[in-house]
Amino acid sequence: MAKRKSNMSALYFPVELSLADTDCVVCQDDAKNPVFCTTCKKMLCFACIMRCESSAGCPTCRGQIQRNVLRDQCKLYSCEDHDQLLTMLCTDCEICVCKQCLAKDADHAKHSFVSIDSIRADLAQAMDKLYEYMDLVDGFNGLGTVKNISGELAEKYFTFSNVLQANIDKIKSTVAEIEGHNLKNLIKNRKDIKALLQATVDELDQMNEPEPREIYELEVFPMEVNPKPSGNFRYIYTNKIFDNF
Structure with a gap:
């Protein structure tokens, strides 16, 4: 049987970035260097979920936390300037941006953009x-x-x-x-x-x-x-x- 789509492919996981709750389920603030539990797909700060690893796993579903997977994720969905979740592509600059990049008076505020999803x-x-x-x-x-x-x-x-x-x-x-x-x-x-x-x-x-x-x-x-x-x-x-x- 041919290999089917991987849950960890950037093409499929997480399914929809635009619908993700950007608050970390641990600290309740905007997630910094966001990562996703591979079981429940809830978003957390990388630092927060690393602190949870030695206790009961994911704080939401208690699923096992895979350190190597999360390290790979750590910068995958993060804006290089703000460490927040990437959701848009600035088509003027051809770079992925977060909501802070599109805020009033921000560098990309008046640029054109499309959803990464x-x-x-x-x-x-x-x-x-x-x-x-x-x-x-x-x-x-x-x-x-x-x-x-x-x-x-x-x-x-x-x-x-x-x-x-x-x-x-x-x-x-x-x-x-x-x-x-x-x-x-x-x-x-x-x-x-x-x-x-x-x-x-x-x-x-x-x-x-x-x-x-x-x-x-x-x-x-x-x-x-x-x-x-x-x-x-x-x-x-x-x-x-x-x-x-």
């Missing part, structure tokens, strides 16, 4: 399509041994299966590269990431030969896969990746 949602939507593609290919490759075919059709079947596996390898490489970005780099490099996603889809298109239509007459596909002949497997499963991108 909206950018992540666009990228995540395209990534989710790649995950769906991997699920469908897993369904195809998980059909087991095909004993009711032989000869030329069997050769076509296994050739097609090998092409799909090559596609999966390409997608895994793309996913790993994108999920390797921290939040700030993810936003900064969003245009390059979009280009990478498009290049991946284009390469899939070039890799895929028209699938053997006779395979679909075998009636061995599970209901949830149920593909129909199209002349191109990529067209069935990846043509909508960029519909709303």
